[in-house]
């Protein structure tokens with residue numbers, strides 16, 4: 001196992017240039033989530049304490065059924081917790097009504113899913129700007145130009161999704177998630193439907209958005225290579241944090257994963 005493995009609960013912050021740790025954007029404290037299916041109670045999250053640093057790229061990994069998707073859904077306000085607290089900035093998202101959660105997701109969070117979810121009749125540019133137009137937000141054209149430059153799709157903006165490769169479509173979806181300068185982008189298996197070359201382009205784009213635009217990204221993945229693009233990988237097992245790897249490589253992630261599954 002990697003010697004970089006440390007306790008995930010105390011390592012959510014990231015030193016700033018001045019050496020002070022920047023406050024985390026998202027904090028989970030004692031989060032539990034149970035599901036009742038028929039007569040049985042499934043404890044998907046069992047006392048999760050984690051912090052996610054601003055301007056960092058964090059991957060969440062763990063064996064199948066360890067609670068990764070449930071954690072991401074709770075962090076992103078897509079699902080409610082059974083107990084515990086999740087804060088985003090100064091907002092206690094576990095205290096919000098459904099309506100407030102909808103607003104939080106729309107205004108402060110970007111989402112990238114395994115399916116690209118682009119509208120087929122809209123050009124790449126119109127897909128990227130659609131959420132802003134729906135929310136009646138002013139489009140920041142400077143930021144749009146910057147994102148388009150980082151995403152490397154400047155010459156494809158007028159194409160319909162059907163004329164783009166899978167990797168290009170997912171880069172459009174990431175650009176769409178980034179345009180509103182969300183406090184956090186949550187990505188759930190963003191390369192699950194892509195070949196390895198296209199996946200590498202999408203991951204490099206996510207990483208560049210962190211490095212060059214200070215974006216905060218949290219990504220669930222099964223793939224140690226995908227996780228190696230992150231600054232930090234946090235692991236779950238049986239609904240609990242099970243260590244982390246900083247500055248991961250595919251090998252160090254795989255080592256930790258194999259130790260968890262063994």
Ligand SMILES: Nc1ncnc2c1ncn2[C@@H]1O[C@H](COP(=O)(O)OP(=O)(O)OP(=O)(O)O)[C@@H](O)[C@H]1O
Nearest residue numbers: 035037042044062063064065066067068069070071
């Ligand atoms: N809506 C639900 N109803 C009942 N049980 C659920 C529900 N969602 C998740 N679970 C259960 O909670 C546990 C954690 O599931 P979760 O999908 O979060 O794990 P995961 O780590 O994302 O798994 P995978 O890697 O297979 O996607 C599992 O036992 C799962 O069966």
